[in-house]
Amino acid sequence: xxxxxxxxxxxxxxxxxxxxxxxxALMVLLxxxxxxxxxxxxxxxxxxxxxxxxxxxMSYYERWIASMTNTLLAKGxxxxxxxxxxxxEVGKRGEGAG
Amino acid sequence: xxxRFAAGDRVAVRRAFPPGHIRTPWYARGxxxxxxxxxxxxxxxxxxxxxxxxxxxxxxxxxxxxxxxLWPDYDGPPGDTIDIELYEHWLEPATE
Amino acid sequence: xxxxxxxxxxxxxxxDEDGPLTYYQTMEIAVRELLIExxxxxxxxxxxxxxxxxxxxxxxxxxxVAHAWTDPDFREALLADGTGACARLGIDIGPTRxxxxxxxxxxxxxxxxxxxxxxxxxLLGLPxxxxxxxxxxxxxxxxxxxxxxxxxxxxxxxxTVRVHDSTADMRYIVVPRRPxxxxxxxxxxxxxxxxxxxxIGVTVPKNP
Numbered sequence: 001x002x003x004x005x006x007x008x009x010x011x012x013x014x015x016x017x018x019x020x021x022x023x024x025a026l027m028v029l030l031x032x033x034x035x036x037x038x039x040x041x042x043x044x045x046x047x048x049x050x051x052x053x054x055x056x057x058m059s060y061y062e063r064w065i066a067s068m069t070n071t072l073l074a075k076g077x078x079x080x081x082x083x084x085x086x087x088x089e090v091g092k093r094g095e096g097a098g
Numbered sequence: 099x100x101x102r103f104a105a106g107d108r109v110a111v112r113r114a115f116p117p118g119h120i121r122t123p124w125y126a127r128g129x130x131x132x133x134x135x136x137x138x139x140x141x142x143x144x145x146x147x148x149x150x151x152x153x154x155x156x157x158x159x160x161x162x163x164x165x166x167x168l169w170p171d172y173d174g175p176p177g178d179t180i181d182i183e184l185y186e187h188w189l190e191p192a193t194e
Numbered sequence: 195x196x197x198x199x200x201x202x203x204x205x206x207x208x209x210d211e212d213g214p215l216t217y218y219q220t221m222e223i224a225v226r227e228l229l230i231e232x233x234x235x236x237x238x239x240x241x242x243x244x245x246x247x248x249x250x251x252x253x254x255x256x257x258x259v260a261h262a263w264t265d266p267d268f269r270e271a272l273l274a275d276g277t278g279a280c281a282r283l284g285i286d287i288g289p290t291r292x293x294x295x296x297x298x299x300x301x302x303x304x305x306x307x308x309x310x311x312x313x314x315x316x317l318l319g320l321p322x323x324x325x326x327x328x329x330x331x332x333x334x335x336x337x338x339x340x341x342x343x344x345x346x347x348x349x350x351x352x353x354t355v356r357v358h359d360s361t362a363d364m365r366y367i368v369v370p371r372r373p374x375x376x377x378x379x380x381x382x383x384x385x386x387x388x389x390x391x392x393x394i395g396v397t398v399p400k401n402p
Contacts, residue, residue: 002125006333012322028243029235030235035235038149039147041119173339182361184361
């Protein structure tokens with residue numbers, strides 16, 4: 001985005017939520033030298049492929065988990081079926097995000 | 099691996115727009131600057147973006163650009179600069 | 195990442211701690227559970243990675259700068275090889291390499307990643323939201339002096355502004371100028387003047 005028109009830099013920040021740190025931790029673990037399941041550049045490419053509108057519609061770590069999940073699906077490390085079933089089950093548990 | 103350019107060499111960034119995951123900023127494409135240092139050989143992000151960890155490494159450079167070379171309407175002194183990390187296959191000798 | 199130099203910044207509370215899970219929060223839990231069940235990593239690995247993250251803030255960066263201010267040999271080593279100099283202090287920079295850029299009477303440095311959000315997290319912790327924002331990433335390369343003014347940092351025209359775009363495998367830390375009136379100070383006291391934002395280069399250290 002270097003050089004594109006944009007507004008004033010608002011000095012915003014927030015204390016990261018636990019679920020955001022967990023997304024970050026997953027990438028640290030998946031990208032680690034030993035495991036090497038997803039490269040940092042695969043993460044970045046996956047974020048770019050979410051499209052320009054995702055930058056506005058999704059938060060930073062939402063884009064990360066979406067990109068990581070797509071890559072895990074593409075590599076066959078997890079399948080759509082098991083992920084869909086697990087997400088439905090997680091939703092039924094009624095937990096908070098922690 | 100032998101580096102094609104040395105610190106102090108004038109280089110130009112290729113004005114190219116390939117698909118894929120590219121880590122050459124748009125604003126630097128086509129611009130000329132000076133090699134500030136050689137960083138070493140690193141995995142090529144264009145290959146790593148598709149999970150190919152064993153692709154040949156590329157020499158990475160830091161190239162210093164005058165702000166006025168990047169933005170003709172730059173609002174600041176002519177000495178201001180941007181340093182950008184660029185992989186060797188994006189650079190060619192500057193012709194100017 | 196809790197309380198430190200947020201001086202003039204809005205600190206919003208962590209988002210989405212309560213209430214029903216969002217779609218992507220649900221996705222994170224499901225993906226994490228599946229990866230643990232498949233033996234890609236353990237639940238302990240996730241916990242340890244978060245503990246490591248929580249233990250990091252800009253204190254490490256401030257310590258590095260305080261050393262550079264008080265030990266000329268260290269300063270020289272840091273500017274020649276940031277990664278190696280940090281290792282001498284027991285600080286591991288991780289898989290990327292560190293370049294330290296020094297502010298002087300003639301040069302002011304500022305760091306950005308225009309392509310994503312590359313940041314020296316082993317020295318500064320996780321980046322603040324503004325560092326990842328469209329506004330900062332778009333503008334600091336094109337009008338750095340205006341952006342610095344928005345942070346309250348006015349750079350005179352006889353001082354060169356050098357922007358460093360972290361596009362690849364290098365990470366950067368700014369070594370700010372040591373404030374006047376700190377002669378003879380101990381390192382710990384000096385380190386307390388070094389704010390996170392001064393290590394990114396958008397501000398200068400606190401005055402004594």
